[in-house]
Amino acid sequence: MLPDALQLADPETMSDLRTFLARARTVEDGQARLQVVGAALAIYVPVLAQEAIGSTVPTVLGLRVAKLAEATADGLVAVYELGALTDRLARAGEMDTALPLPPAESRAAWAGITPPLSGWEARGEYDDGALSAEAEAGMHAVAEALPPNAGRPVLDTVRGRIWSAPCQNGPVDVDLPLGAAFAAESLGFLRPGARSQLFGQGRWLRLSSSGGHTLVRQGASLL
Structure with missing residues (x-):
């Protein structure tokens, strides 16, 4: 079961995430894939993605890593609409550190292709x-x-x-x-x-x- 919110390390991390997701939405208003590993939250967003068979558009994703207050949701993987995340962040206060998660997940073809975490x-x-x-x-x-x-x-x-x-x-x-x-x-x-x-x-x-x-x-x- 997914949590209602993720506790970020500090208000600065919250502000940074708010800026990143807002910028990502102006590039491609799609979804974001959230993955928790230990005390780190990886946020993947699409910049370029193939939308038809035979497309030559390269698959390009942006990744920002945010620090969590503690490793309380290890293993979480979820996909949400960018708009749903940015709307909730817009309602959060400047000193808030809780990232509220939307009640419903979304789907995206690119989110099913998982980039490796090691071996680079x-x-x-x-x-x-x-x-x-x-x-x-x-x-x-x-x-x-x-x-x-x-x-x-x-x-x-x-x-x-x-x-x-x-x-x-x-x-x-x-x-x-x-x-x-x-x-x-x-x-x-x-x-x-x-x-x-x-x-x-x-x-x-x-x-x-x-x-x-x-x-x-x-x-x-x-x-």
């Missing part, structure tokens, strides 16, 4: 400024390529072509999709003058930045 191997690093510049260029390219009133199939094709292209400013032997730079920039993970570390595990890549983690599943369909 270092693959190199990226300059945050270069990632930010590539993300901005990609967003401009998407906007320029889309005709007025473009339908979902056209949007999917354009996004697949642009966001699946590899980042140019990184390790030469790794094809990190440009969609990962878009995710890290859009979710506020990148910092001026900082560098993001890249890790790999099987078909997954993880870009770990100062503000959070970006996860990419390579060469796989969710459907």
